[in-house]
Amino acid sequence: MTDNTEKSSRGRLPTIAAAALLVAGAGVLYVNGGASGKKGSGEACAASRETSQRVSSLAKGEVAAMSIASEPEMMPELTFTGPDGAPRKLEDFKGKTVLLNLWATWCVPCRSEMAALDRLQKEAGSEKFEVVTVNIDTSRLERPKSFLNEIGAKSLAFYADPKAEIFFQLKQTGQALGLPTTFLIDGKGCQIGLMQGPAKWDSEEGRSLVTQTAELSSTPVATPIARP
Structure with missing residues (x-):
């Protein structure tokens, strides 16, 4: 050599x-956890396939860009802060369908859809469904709350990740390409849909998609009766 x-x-x-x-x-x-979820998440989300299949036709109109999963998988473990500043985990919301939205004040499309998300929470929020918007501003941390006050958003609880760790975690697995990014997650913690970009969430199509997902997610799947 x-x-x-x-x-x-x-x-x-x-x-x-x-x-x-x-x-x-x-x-x-x-x-x-990530694009393929946790190990074995396919099996854990097997019961969510029917929900995914039944709501796939509802991703139309104002929410046509929502990609509905043909094989739902478990969302990764995500941690952020709650309205009181205490740590919260995505799994804390299990049992409830969640529309998880990542946003920042420097993101113009994010700002334009926050009022619609607030109206969606006001109109459709219940024990079965919640809009969870997680702010990922990493500086001037007073701005997100000030912005929400300016637009009169009163129905959204304030969740934040001031280190933007959630975004980078999901970006590594190809699930968050930019902002805003929105996930539709059923009560089992399985990802039913993914939206890259903004939408008019309080539209008829948006309300129908989330409420039907919540209803199906809360309805037990019938077990076939064994025939002798």
């Missing part, structure tokens, strides 16, 4: 090592 070849090989070693670490890290994300 020539000196030049040896130098070239040595120069590639750090790159190869870094690539190996990146692949290993991606493997950890895959197992613990």
Whole structure:
């Protein structure tokens, strides 16, 4: 081997090592949660397939860009702060259908849809359904609350992630390409739909999609009677 070849090989070693670490890290994300959810999430969400199939035709009109999952999978573990500043987890909402929206004040499309999300929560919020908007501003942390006050949003609880860890966690798995990003999650914690971009959430189509998902999610799946 020539000196030049040896130098070239040595120069590639750090790159190869870094690539190996990146692949290993991606493997950890895959197992613990992400685009493919947690390990075994397909089985955990098997009962959600019927809900997904039945609401797929409702993703139309103002919410036509909502991608309905053909095989729902469990959402990853996500942690943020609640209205009182205490840590909250996405799994705290299990049993209730959730429209999880990630937004920031510097995101113009986000700002334009917050009033509609507030109206959706006012009109459709119940023990079966909640709009959970998580702000990911990382500076001037007083701005999100001030903005919501300015537009008269009174029905949305204030959830935040001032380190934007949720966004980067979901971006790593290809589920959050930008803002706003919105997830429709059933009462089992399974992802029914994903929206990249804004929507008129308080539209007839938006209300129908979330309320039907909530109703189906809260209805036990009938078990076939075994015939002798």
